[in-house]
Amino acid sequence: MSDHEAVDARLEQALSIEFSNFDSDLFSEKVASRVSRMIYLRYLVLSIGWLTGLAVFFLMLPVLSTTLMPMNSFLAESQYNEFLLRLSHWFIPATIILLTTITPALLSGFRPRVS
């Protein structure tokens, strides 16, 4: 083996020494506690989102019913009055409740930090 090859082999050997001297237990404990804190915070934000959504929905019910009152008289004359009445009474509040409850959860939980 030439001098150059021997130096090369020694360099490769030095490079291939794996990383050591790391306190794995302490590190994994730290990561585990941060993970559980992250999960707790995620659930907290999600439940706050749901509760806010529900509260907004129930607070808006009286406003919705007065807003939809003139629509009822208009819809009563329509051929599909029953269907349209149901739609206006269920679809609109359902859309509102979905938007108000899902949006905070979407905004809070799933924002990636690495782009």
Place this chain on the structure above:
Amino acid sequence: MPDNKSRHKSQLNDLSDINLVNRVQLLGDQAAFKTLVLRHNAKVRGFLARLCQDKDQADDLAQECFLLAFRHIGKYRPSGQFSSWLLKIAQRCYLQEKRLISSRAEKWQQFHPLETNNSGSDNQVDISLDLEKAFTMLSENETICLTLCYTMGYSHTEVADISGFPLGSVKTYIRTGKDKLRELLAPQLKENCNV
């Protein structure tokens, strides 16, 4: 009760990476994730320590890396090794941190224009540098490629996949990095060969 816990722990230790990842993906099993952290933290921390040249900063970044991995574990596809996926995240964390630090430094230099960084590579190279010190003389890309290829044993193709560099560039970085290291460490290496 502690018996059950230790039995569960040893059961997790017996599982492969893929099985542990599946447990985290499907059940949100934190113990399984902890086992993965125990298994791979040395690689990630060593890789980051070599890039950052600061063990504490590397540990902070490694924590961020594992948190990101937990958050995005649903996106992991078992086509490659789990460790290479982690190293990919680690590299991104490092680059993001570096960008942040350099932008802060730029702002800081606006107020302190006379302060200059004298730790550049134009200084006379001390011939007795050891391997870790020698890595500070390499470019970031050379450090990444050499560490992944030699210390972690990944193939050139895998290094290209992890680092995001084209395969040709990976080969070039490895060759130039190795040449520089050989030059820097020549006396030590020759001495070692003679012993």
